[in-house]
Structure formats: structure tokens, C-alpha cells
Amino acid sequence: xxxxxxxxxxxxxxxxxxxxxxxxxxxxxxxxxxxxxxxxxxxxxxxxxxxxxxxxxxxxxxxxxxxxxxxxxxxxxxxxxxxxxxxxxxxxxxxxxxxxxxxxxxxxxxxxxxxxxxxxxxxxxxxxxxxxxxxxxxxxxxxxxxxxxxxxxxxxxxxxxxxxxxxxxxxxxxxxxxxxxxxxxxxxxxxxxxxxxxxxxxxxxxxxxxxxxxxxxxxxxxxxxxxxxxxxxxxxxxxxxxxxxxxxxxxxxxxxxxxxxxxxxxxxxxxxxxxxxxxxxxxxxxxxxxxxxxxxxxxxxxxxxxxxxxxxxxxxxxxxxxxxxxxxxxxxxxxxxxxxx
Amino acid sequence: xxxxxxxxxxxxxxxxxxxxxxxxxxxxxxxxxxxxxxxxxxxxxxxxxxxxxxxxxxxxxxxxxxxxxxxxxxxxxxxxxxxxxxxxxxxxxxxxxxxxxxxxxxxxxxxxxxxxxxxxxxxxxxxxxxxxxxxxxxxxxxxxxxxxxxxxxxxxxxxxxxxxxxxxxxxxxxxxxxxxxxxxxxxxxxxxxxxxxxxxxxxxxxxxxxxxxxxxxxxxxxxxxxxxxxxxxxxxxxxxxxxxxxxxxxxxxxxxxxxxxxxxxxxxxxxxxxxxxxxxxxx
Ligand SMILES: Nc1ncnc2c1ncn2[C@@H]1O[C@H](COP(=O)(O)OP(=O)(O)O)[C@@H](O)[C@H]1O
Ligand SMILES: [Mg+2]
Numbered sequence: 082x083x084x085x086x087x088x089x090x091x092x093x094x095x096x097x098x099x100x101x102x103x104x105x106x107x108x109x110x111x112x113x114x115x116x117x118x119x120x121x122x123x124x125x126x127x128x129x130x131x132x133x134x135x136x137x138x139x140x141x142x143x144x145x146x147x148x149x150x151x152x153x154x155x156x157x158x159x160x161x162x163x164x165x166x167x168x169x170x171x172x173x174x175x176x177x178x179x180x181x182x183x184x185x186x187x188x189x190x191x192x193x194x195x196x197x198x199x200x201x202x203x204x205x206x207x208x209x210x211x212x213x214x215x216x217x218x219x220x221x222x223x224x225x226x227x228x229x230x231x232x233x234x235x236x237x238x239x240x241x242x243x244x245x246x247x248x249x250x251x252x253x254x255x256x257x258x259x260x261x262x263x264x265x266x267x268x269x270x271x272x273x274x275x276x277x278x279x280x281x282x283x284x285x286x287x288x289x290x291x292x293x294x295x296x297x298x299x300x301x302x303x304x305x306x307x308x309x310x311x312x313x314x315x316x317x318x319x320x321x322x323x324x325x326x327x328x329x330x331x332x333x334x335x336x337x338x339x340x341x342x343x344x345x346x347x348x349x350x351x352x353x354x355x356x357x358x359x360x361x362x363x364x365x366x367x368x369x370x371x372x373x374x375x376x377x378x379x380x381x382x383x384x385x386x387x388x389x390x391x392x393x394x395x396x397x398x399x400x401x402x403x404x405x406x407x408x409x410x411x412x413x414x415x416x417x418x419x420x421x422x
Numbered sequence: 423x424x425x426x427x428x429x430x431x432x433x434x435x436x437x438x439x440x441x442x443x444x445x446x447x448x449x450x451x452x453x454x455x456x457x458x459x460x461x462x463x464x465x466x467x468x469x470x471x472x473x474x475x476x477x478x479x480x481x482x483x484x485x486x487x488x489x490x491x492x493x494x495x496x497x498x499x500x501x502x503x504x505x506x507x508x509x510x511x512x513x514x515x516x517x518x519x520x521x522x523x524x525x526x527x528x529x530x531x532x533x534x535x536x537x538x539x540x541x542x543x544x545x546x547x548x549x550x551x552x553x554x555x556x557x558x559x560x561x562x563x564x565x566x567x568x569x570x571x572x573x574x575x576x577x578x579x580x581x582x583x584x585x586x587x588x589x590x591x592x593x594x595x596x597x598x599x600x601x602x603x604x605x606x607x608x609x610x611x612x613x614x615x616x617x618x619x620x621x622x623x624x625x626x627x628x629x630x631x632x633x634x635x636x637x638x639x640x641x642x643x644x645x646x647x648x649x650x651x652x653x654x655x656x657x658x659x660x661x662x663x664x665x666x667x668x669x670x671x672x673x674x675x676x677x678x679x680x681x682x683x684x685x686x687x688x689x690x691x692x693x694x695x696x697x698x699x700x701x702x703x704x705x
Contacts, residue, residue: 135603155606168604172622181618182608233608 085144086111086269087132087237092141094127094293101127103293105141109237109271114263116272118280118317119290125273126165128290129239132271133162146236156185161230165241167222169214175201175225176210182233200228203262220251227262237269244279256283277317281305289313291422310420321390322419323409325364329421336415337392339380339401340408360410366390368405382409455675465672473676482660486680489657492571493639496578500586500635503579505628508590509620512597526584534581538648541577542568569651577645582638586631593627594620629696637685657681 085108092105101124109115117125130136132143134155143151150158161182169178179200180193188196201207204224214222223243230238243259244252260283263270274280280287281301288298289312297309308314311322314331321337323330343363369389370381378394380401390409401407458468476482511522529537544550547564555561567573597620605615643658657677664674 133607135607154611155603156609156611160607162604162607164600164604166598166600168598168600170601170604170619181605181610185609185614229608 084111085109086113086146087271088142088144089128089132090142090144092128092131092138092143094124094131094136094138101293102131102138105293105295107288107295107298109269112267112269114260114270114272114283114285116274116280116284116287117290118274118277118287120275120316123290124293125275125290126241129162129241129271129273132237133160133239134158135162159233159236160239161233161235161237162239163223163226163230163241163243165243165245167214167226169222169225169229171214173214174210175206175212175214175217178214178225179210179229179232181229196232197228200232203231203265204228205258219246220255223247223255227259231262231266231268235268237271240270240272242273242275244274252279259283277319281317287317289317291316306417308417308419310422312422314417314419319391320417321388323362323364323384323388323390323416324386325362329419330416331419332390332411332416334379334391334393336411337382337390338410338412339382339392340410341400341405343408359413361413361416362408362410364409366407366409368401368403368407370403371401382407384409451675451678454672455679457672459670459672463669470672473673474680476673477676477680482677485655485657485660486684488655489640490684492575492578492656493636495575496582496639497632497636499575499579500583501628501632504583504586504631505590505624507583508587508627508631509594509624511587511591512594513599526587530584535644535648537581538577538645541580541649545573568649569653571650571654573649574646574654577649578639578642581642581645582635585634585638589631589634590624590627593624597623625696629692633689633692636688640681640685 087107087109089105089107092102093100094102105124105128107115117128119125127136131138134150134153134157138151141151142149145158145160170181173181176194176197179197183193183196197210198207201210204227206221206224206228209217209221209225214225217225223246227240227243240259244255247255256279259270259272272280272283281304284301286298286300287304289296289304291312297304297313299307304313304317308318308320308331311329311331314320315322318331318333320331320333323332338360340363343365364384366382366384368380369383370379372379376395380392380394382390382392384390392409454465455473456469456471458466458470458472460466477486511519514522542549545567546552547566547568551567552561552564555565601619601623602615605619606612610618640656641658643656643662646654646656646659661674661677661681664670664677
């Protein structure tokens, strides 16, 4: 309890008629990298705005280092935000932008200058201190925004889709750098993204959000391999949701096997056969579509109950053509029982 | 080659227009200011500096001084009222903005002179406002609201305020308000965020508003005429008098030249002090 740097208790927030947050509970440990993952509009930004003090919750509490800051102004909280559009001050150069927080704290010119240089070094932007924000690339602005926040040594750093506007290659590189920076500084990060891969790559824990609630909070491993609900399985693992024998199962597409004939009933019992060959399922369906997406073969199968199942493979699978009938199988451990929403 | 001559054809009308209606009158005025007034009517083509030397007389210097004071006071007041107005207008929801914009623009559909006469009906001794106040028993005697310096100042502010409001509004409208949030997030109190971010980013609006108000306020003469009751004499009034009553066109021209020089000097100094690139077009 004492090492929880931030605690959210029953946070609720509505804008007019829309209930944007419907009871958010969260404990974040000192130095943790926590990701809020969810599709656009689910309330991620609103959540961190409440932590930053830019929005007041209708109900609930925000505890920072054990202190109730729910009704405190932003300047009274040792929390900083990296905004989605960076929000760099256009009339200040890089040095003035980064030094802004320290200047407010009435630090001496010398102290500010040294801290700015240090921060620029951390984000690898030495030599850029006199540039104006308009003279920087997207990636460089991002670094300035990060430097501007970490210079204040916040207890918690809030990052709102910080890499959203960058191209894929730069994203990958920045993901690694951010992670390195977070480890080095030991600052607690709350990181927003709607990109599951990014969340899985970077986080200590992921909180999957849907319609203003957390559906599941856990490590990348827990969320990916043991999704609690069909939504989490679909959103984080791109899993197929299959209804069989009154159960809801999540099976990821790479684990879907296709057979042209129904296998013996005996094969469905995992104990009976060698682990490699044991499959369950045997649901009849028809191939609907076959395409290459991102170097993967993607086969869409329509099951009899109307459910669509996607099987993905590396390489070329010439055996299957649209219109053929087939049977869908998976290894028993690949099917995870999940809750319907 | 062909393209170049085409371009020239497109631009030519602009040059002709500028020469005819901007440079022409200016040169005419400048020449006029060095000529001599004829005994009865018109001018004599004799070069003289007399007109300019005449401006050095105490009465005329006083007039200039009064005008400058009034222009500064008008500008300061419009800024004081117009800035918050334009600022809050920019923060209104879209529909309300349109409404306020309409409210500001509607008076322009009526002639400015008419509006000033409207003021007289309202504010004169025993006018609508005084009658109302007397009926309520709030005053017994006339407030003598018109025909003094304050009335002229109020009239000037009233007439020029829209320019300040719209100018501030147009730059506040472009403000990215997340910058203010970012400032607060970094530890700024509301007033600190206002001074370091909002004020700085709306400065172009303030600067152009000041110019838009200051320049006309040096020249507006009918407000002083109507609301000052002829007791307040500004450079504008003086020029008008010389043109229409005394018919001393060369002197009027000299006054206008000096007024223009002064205004130019003001903008130039203003630009120097504020380091503003936004005013590029003005000088
Ligand atoms: N200031 C606001 N006024 C009205 N609705 C808002 C406001 N801020 C956010 N919303 C609404 O709240 C919902 C959640 O928004 P947000 O927290 O920004 O989602 P996310 O960051 O997950 O995309 C959205 O439907 C959005 O339209
Ligand atoms: Mg968002």
C-alpha cells in the first residue's frame, strides 16, 4: 500500500449525458510502467486528465503518494503530461520550452540551463536548444515534449499516445528509447495507446479499457495468454471467439488448424494422443476468403453458426481455396475460456 | 518570356489603381502644402514654408497635443475593454460566437453619424437617460453628460471598440488552448499561464488592434464635433475647418502631412519597441 505512488478510487466522470468513466479503480506502484489500452473514445485521455488535475471527477478520489489531490489544481500536483499533440509553446525555443517548469519554480538561470542541457542529453537532442518548435521534425518535437516533462522530476509521467503521430520505424525506435528512459529515471509512467503491440512491448502492466471501465489489468503475459473476456482476447490477441459446447473460447488465428475431413472422435480427447497431435474443435465451415496481409496468409472461414474464424499462416498454403468446406481445429491449450461481455 | 508579360498584365491594374488613388492624392497633398493660399479662393503657385511654420504656433501645437492625448486615452480604454471581450468571445461555443459577432457588426449597418446623434438623444440634458434617472429619483439635476471631454472620449471608445474586439478575437480564436493546459500541467498558476502563454500568443491581435484604433482616433473629427459641442478641437477638426470654412487648403494639407508623419513615426517606433513582424504590412 505504501509503495503505491498513485491510487484511483471509484472515479466517475460524465460530459453532459455521456458517462465517460464509470468507476475506475487503479493502484500503481512506484516505478511501474502501466499502459492504458483501449479503442478510441473509451476514456483513456479523460482518465489521465483527471490524474493531472485538468479535469475534475464527478465521484471518486485521486491519491498521489497517499495524499488526496482530487480537488487540487494541476500546479499543486507533482505529475506531468506529454500531450497527444505535444503542446510545445510555439513562441519559445527548445531551451525555453524545456526550462519552463523550472523557471516557474524560480530556479536560477544557471540551474535551469544545466538541467535543460541534461534533459536534452537524455532525449538525445544536444545542440537543438535554440531551435523553435516549428523548426523540428515530429520525432524531435516528441523528444522536446518528453524532456520538458521529465525535467520537473514528476512522481508520475502521463503520456497520451506519444508516438501516435510518428511513422512505424520511428515508433519502434522511440518505444525502446522511452522504455530505456523510464528504467533509467525510475519515474512511474502511465502510457496511453490504442496499439496492442506497443502495449505488449513496453508495459509492466496493461489496463485494458472499454466504455469507461477497466476490463482486465495484468502483465502483458497475463493479458495476452489469459484474456478474461472476449473483448480482451479480440482486442489484445486478435483472437477468434468461438462458441462451442455452451462455452466461449478465444483462439488466436495462428493456432487455428484446418482439416479437410473430420477427425476421429477419440482425437478430441487430449489425454489419448501425443501432445503434438491432439486437437479439439472439429467445427465444420467453409473457406470464404484467402489473402496476404503483412506477409501472412490469412484465411477466413465461415462456421455453420455464422461465426467467422480467421486462420493465419506464414508462407503459402495452396491447399485451400474459397468455396471449399473444411473443419476447424485447435490444440486444447490454445483455446482459452473467456467471459462474454 | 511569354509568362512574364502575362504576369505583368495581371498586376498592372493594381499598380495603376495604387498610383491613381494612393500615391496621386498623397503627392497632390504634399505639393499643396508648400503652396500659398490665394486671397479669396484657391491657391497660388508660389513655393513657401509658411504653412509648416504656422503649425509651430501655440494654439496649433495645443491642438496636436490634445489629439495625441485623446488618441492614447482612447486606445488604452478600448484595449482595457476590448481585450477581455475578444478573449471571452473566442472561448464561447460556436453558436454564441456567431451571435456576438452579429451584435458587434450590426451597428456598422447604420451610419456612424446617425449613431452619434442617437447618443445625443440618449445622453443630452433632459434626454432619455436623465429623464429615466430623475423619474427614479436618483438625480435631481442634470448630469451634463454631453459636450465635454469625457463625452468625446466615450464616443471615440464606442466607435472604435469593435476594431479592438475583432482584432483580439481573431488571434484568440486561433489559440490552441491545450497550450494553457500544458503550462498549468508544468506548474503554472492560472495567471502565470495567462501572462506567459495566452497574452504572448494573442499579442499580434493586441498590436494590430492598437494600430487600428490609434490611427483613426487621431483623425476622427465628427465625434468631437457632435459630442464635444465644438468645445473640443482636435487635429481632425482643425483640418476640416481649414478646408471647409477658412478655405486655407495649403495649411490644411500641411496639417495633414504632419499628422501623417506623426502616425508613421508612431507605427515605426511601435514596431521597434514590440519587435513585431505582424505589422509588416503597415509600414
Ligand atoms: N470536454 C469534453 N466534452 C464532451 N465530451 C468529451 C470531452 N472530453 C471527452 N469527451 C468524450 O468522452 C469520451 C472519451 O474521450 P477520451 O477520454 O478522449 O477517449 P480516448 O482518449 O480513450 O480516445 C469520448 O466519447 C469523447 O467524445
Ligand atoms: Mg485520447
